[in-house]
Amino acid sequence: MNTIGFLHTAEVHVATFRALVAELAPGWRDRHVVDPSLLADARAGLPVEQRVRARLAELAGADVIVCTCSTIGAEAERAGVLRGDRPMARAAVTVGGRIAVAYAVESTLEPTTALLRDEDPDADLVLVPCLEAWKYFESGELGRYYEVIAERLSEVDAEVIVLAQPSMAPAAGLLPGRIVLSSPRAVVLAVTSVEQG
Incomplete structure (x- = not known):
């Protein structure tokens, strides 16, 4: 069974993406990591790339990993995962x-x-x-x-x-x-x- 892992910067996205996985890919598992501080710090102009990589590492083992936050999407792509947008x-x-x-x-x-x-x-x-x-x-x-x-x-x-x-x-x-x-x-x-x- 395939697993899709998500990195979010808001808790509200967990339910949204869980429902979409259930609708579009029944049988897939989904895993979620949520860290609002990544968006808060990026908005403040602080570097977040190393922390993005650390949070993404928590999803290791998933078949696909997606970063759903558009603000930190480039950092996620450089880390080798799919940016959600x-x-x-x-x-x-x-x-x-x-x-x-x-x-x-x-x-x-x-x-x-x-x-x-x-x-x-x-x-x-x-x-x-x-x-x-x-x-x-x-x-x-x-x-x-x-x-x-x-x-x-x-x-x-x-x-x-x-x-x-x-x-x-x-x-x-x-x-x-x-x-x-x-x-x-x-x-x-x-x-x-x-x-x-």
Whole structure:
């Protein structure tokens, strides 16, 4: 039986990814390590690469290891694991046209735009800061968090919307008729389909 290991920076992601594994890859096991201090320190501009590697080492033995935090995704890739937003970025540039990049934490902007440019140096990006939403995530008011993000995106002119952080994913359900990509489903689907194939 295959095992997928996840490194998260918020406890709320455990349930999200566990449900996706159960839905998309029944029979797979999932393991989770959660360390909110990695995101907090990265947001403060502190080096986290060695600590990212140490936390990832706790998932040794898993068939696949994914770092779900977009802010520390580059550090995770350098450590030899999959960054959770890479399949989403690949899908976004495949759609083509203008790509709206929505983010609720400033520290996510540079890693996400760099990732999209890595997939397509000529990608046409429009940046959509949703910084006012983050306080609702931090206070546990998740419904309001998703609403504020969706309100900010409702009038954005773009062919595809990228939700830069996994915590933003449910906001996609509030944007009917739009192509909205988020990392959780994309990465679980990408990883488990490759392994099963």
